[in-house]
Amino acid sequence: MSIEKQDNPGLLSLLPDQGMKDHIASLRYAKMIQHALMPNPAMLKGMLKDYFILFLPRDIVSGDFYYAFCTRQKMCIAAGDCTGHGVPGALMSILGISFLNEIMQSDVNLNLNANRILNLMREKIMKALHQTGDYRDAQDSIDIGICIIDCPTGKLQYSGANRPLIMIRNGELSEFKPDKMTLGVAPIREASFTNICIETKPGDSFYLFSDGFSDQFGEITDKKFKYKHFKRIIHSFEELPMEQQKQRLESAFNEWKGKTQQVDDVLIVGFQL
């Protein structure tokens, strides 16, 4: 959605036309940079049986981001949701992507479990944002779900910071619950994230996602889509190829949203082993 079309006449009227154009041009450039930082989905081809990435930013730049990193042995897929959306969210997402890159590309961390990656990321975010547990600290953070797949064995490790993982096996949906913590300072005390190991089977589908889809208000009902409906809709499309699942999900989202404003960025990463 272009920024001119959004319902923010109060702010827009304050900006002179030329300034507005420059501002939008600059945001579009930022969008290019943000997209360039995120991995090319094509790199997942060959590693996965099938996959899709549904990425619908609310504004030009997005607070949601996806991440993938592959070696011969391992594959890492993550979907992150930063506090806020638009420019502040995008800045946080760039932090998230950079830190993930830094961790994954370090030789020392080659064999890290999924939860340790999140533990390390949290340290980096807390340090970057100078968070010490003081109530005056910046409260920004990232919710994320991360999967590490060991290619030869097919073992999948999942760890989540407020973001769950959905698995569909033989038509049955299972949900792996995340830790109720974020990548940033915790209200009382930070604890280690949990590592969940899943013995995968060929044909298993997995979904990582932000809360943008389920939190979207409907035009007709003026109610949120809700997570339980989101799970139901994912489940209902499970037999379709991934690309078609993406299209159905996008149409379902647009249909639900109608002419209301999109409330948050939407990201769904689906992949099949």
Added chain:
Amino acid sequence: MMKLKAFRIRNFRSIVDTGWQNISPDNITCLIGQNESGKTSVLESLKVFYSGIISEDVLRSDLSLPEVSCRFTIPKGWLINITDNPGTELKELLSGLTHLELTRSWIADLSSVINVSGEISQYLDSLEDAWRIYLNDVTIKLDEEMISIRDLETTFSGLTEEESDIRSKLSENEGEKFGFWLFWKKPAEVENQKNIHFPGLKNKLNEIKKQKEEINEILLKKQLIKRAGEKWKKLEEKCTQADNHLKKISFKLEERHQKMTLLMRPIEDEEDTEWKEVLYDFRKTRSDREIRMAEIESHIAFSGYIIDGSTEEEAEKMVEEVIQSYRSHLNSAILGKKYFEYSPVFELFEDFGSLLPNRIDMEDIISGNVNVEGYKAARNFLSLAQVDYSFFQQPSSRILKQKIENLNHTLTHNFHDFWQQSIGRNNKIHIQFELDHYNASYEGKAGKPYLEFWIKDEGERLYPKQRSRGVRWFLSFYMELMASANIRDKQIVFLVDEPGVSLHARAQEDVLKVFENIKDKIQIIYTTHSPHLVEINKLHRVLAVQRDDLDSRRSASRILDPLQLSLASPDTLTPLQSILGNPMGGEGFSSKRFNLIVNDTGSFYMLNAIILLMGFTGKVCVIPSTNVSSIPLLCNIMMGWGLDFSVLLFENDDEIQIAELLKNSVFKTETDTRELIIRMPENFLNSEDLLSTLDFKNHILQSREGITVPNSVYIREKELPRNFILSRFLSNVKEGKIKPTDFDEETLENFKLITGVFGELK
């Protein structure tokens, strides 16, 4: 009720300002430092905080006067119960306080006053400030009024002069006119002059009269103000005189102090009557000055009401009210004195001051004759035995003797709990007392009862004075401390200067056991040079005292708290360093266990904590090297003694080098079958890296900031006192404050890795 929490000492011997120093929360605080570093000064200053009595030799050469502050913990709301009519605001403040600060400060005549300091005094000062501002405002007004009165009076006298001038002129003119009429001179001319000058002068005269009346009226109204102002000036003059006189006397006092501190010898003529007169004069002038200052303040307030138009009677009444509204009836000194009544007793243990006598008359004990030799020790002894004088009133001597025997047995038994030394293999000493009566050969005392004390062992029965210096010291110390612990109505802070200097190392450790036993009842602060009197895994108890300039005995002392110990000089830390090779309280090198040499004390703490956490039961004895470079030396010693050992090396530059050195130079003659060097994986730069970052933050640092470097690098970069924080970790593990379930899976994996290494040591 009041428990000492922290102290601050200023201008006491070599101490300029220690800053607030917390004493150990577990009630045992140890001061370490070189000779002449100022340790004893700390104890003495705390003692004089309680007694208030100092001599000139505690003054610094700049003659700045000492000030000792103590901060006490108190139950919340307790202060309200002991403060008379605190007033609403003060009551609110007192109800929330959980600590109290008292400061004793000395003045030139070396007398002292206890003030409440901290938050309470800040509040009282704010009241005092408001009162000063009020007085200042009135003073300015009064001054202005006095200037205005003086101006009016000057104008008035100027007008009076002018008036008399005009009158004299007029009378001259009248004379001239009269002359014309008399001598018929130029009548037409004079008539003209009269018309011109006379009305002008007369008008002016009238004008002056009018002005004078107006001024007079004002002056009459300001008569009271004038009187008040004049009295104010007189009072100020008296005060200035007192000030000047005080300055003169202070000069004399300083001269005497200078003589004392520079020559460093006591003033010989203690009975100097002239000196006594000077002191008397100083104290009297000071008290007079205070009275005059109060008089001035009250008079200024009175003048304020006079300026506002009150009568003297009305003003008198209102002064009382204004003083009450601005000034609390309580001030820092009144509250300080009141609260000090509840202060713990600070008792400095004097080595042989309470030495048990061989014999003491019951009469002296009953009459409380403190001057008789050994009175204090005998009193302590009876207190320890929980015996009062009625005990001896038992009519049956057989029953009394039996009771005394039972008591002797109990006393000895209790003493043995602490004094584990024996003469030879199993020959332990027994302490006992007996009641007896003087025989006829003691003239004047025949038939009177006395107590006799003995310290006996299997071989000999000897009087206390016949025993060794060490036994006498320990017994005296034990009795004093235990007797103090029996005093229930007041908290006691027991100050001990270098306990057990004449004791064997083991006996010194017994001293620590006594401290541990009574620490719930008595707070102890002691100084020591002995490594046996410092518990290496309780470094939080240690305060290091050293000079600012280590090479100068004249430089000021400073105190380093446990978190700053790494800044202390090597000499200051000697007692700590001496025990680094033996920090497990006697386990040290072992021929029965496998010795594992590690890089330093920090790793020693860390690994022992892991051993405890993982419940490792293998026979491994961790031996800390004083630093990495000493590892080859330790290896040589081990090889020389034929002990089983290995060296655990982490992956940092120093230890990688040492590994090479050991391989090439130290172990070159050893067979390859013995694994003498254990190398940790490369992500472990030091022992603290065995913890995950999260556990490191939660259990070692106790902070929450983000850390993106290995734990060991973080400690180095932030220059944290590694030994201290790792010792605290071990201590928390020992006390059960940290359990294995508190760690995340990353840490536990590492712990398993290291205990796996220990398990393979054979």
